Amino acid sequence: MATGGDLKRAIGLMSGTSMDGIDLAMLDTDGDAVVDRGASSFTAFDADFRKRLTAALETAKAITEREERPGELAEIEIELTDRHAEAVEAFMARESLNRDDIDVIGFHGQTMLHRPRQALTVQLGLGARLAERLGIDVVYDLRARDMTMGGQGAPLVPAYHRALAAGLSGEWAELRPVVFVNIGGISNITYIGSDDVLLAFDSGPGNALIDQWVTRHAGVPYDSGGAIASEGRVLSSLANQYLSSPFFTAKQRISLDRNDFLPPEDGQAELEDGARTLAFVTAAAIAKAQAHLPEKLKLWILTGGGRHNRMIVEDLTVATRHSGQVIVAEQAGLNGDSMEAEAWAWLAVRSLRGLPLTYPGTTGVSEPATGGVLARGYGCKNA
């Protein structure tokens, strides 16, 4: 290990609800205030694997116990794990690292099913297989314990957002309250108040609907830059259909499953209008989150792939024009593509230290809760 004291060098692996591929990030951290961000990488899933993962989401609907792997799920879980191993191996070769340089890997896996009301969350990913192949300790299954203690099992990144906020410098350092908005497949927000209070919840659809819409109608995996949306107009009745969902009016926000919101039916919109309307819905849903926050915001930091869709960013900037400035993560010196993977590295170190991953204000868990399962890397220096 190149780090000293309580610092650990960790790699985080995130394959999120967009199912676009594997984000990887390296951190030197104590799992607390010290966060020294390192290199990162992205390994895209090919179109065929994305298709198989999408089909697997349907099969996964039959799961009632989290260990069940009906149909093709067992085979996909092995392949997914091996793809993560290959992503790590390629990264380590690129960065001239060997296994003794890495203390721990935080492994998210692929969410197949998330039903917080039933305390059921299923991430595909074999932590022990990954640890054995790489010869590095792996912390995985970080959501489940939170659920056994009354939490939603998501979102988990907020505690990391707070650690990043504490390290902001220059003009952003003093701006509170600040919100981090992660626009991934689903969007989630983290609020850090002027008194450092931490609140978080899923805010609604992110890119998953847009991705499904443009895949089906234009044969492309996502709306690059929001170019398709920029040619369309917002269909207000379609937008209202989404925005009148009980999800937004419920007293308690629940964490979302990828299938809680579905793309428009064929015939409800032309390609461009559909993409434009869905971008608007994503931004409007994020803006709605303000109603659940105790103080007026000073700063919005956008992270996740949706910050590249300029229609989402424009709509959000308009919708929040009276409540603070909207910036992308890079303007604050952060990396909006690797932030979730960084979080998984940080959370893995916290897990090793038995520190809380989630809080009553982030997942609704009954008390601050640690989590994660440790798989030892065969032959690793810690074994």
Ligand SMILES: Nc1ncnc2c1ncn2[C@@H]1O[C@H](COP(=O)(O)OP(=O)(O)OP(=O)(O)O)[C@@H](O)[C@H]1O
């Ligand atoms: N250049 C781009 N223009 C527009 N959208 C983009 C661009 N690049 C990525 N995206 C969108 O971002 C998505 C990936 O975002 P990200 O990696 O943050 O999601 P994720 O980690 O899978 O999701 P989650 O946070 O829900 O787990 C892609 O599926 C795509 O919709």
Ligand SMILES: CC(=O)N[C@H]1[C@@H]2OC[C@@H](O2)[C@@H](O)[C@@H]1O[C@H](C)C(=O)O
């Ligand atoms: C169950 C699950 O995988 N939830 C994801 C999903 O994608 C975004 C949002 O919904 C968030 O709640 C969570 O991921 C992020 C990384 C989190 O836990 O913070």
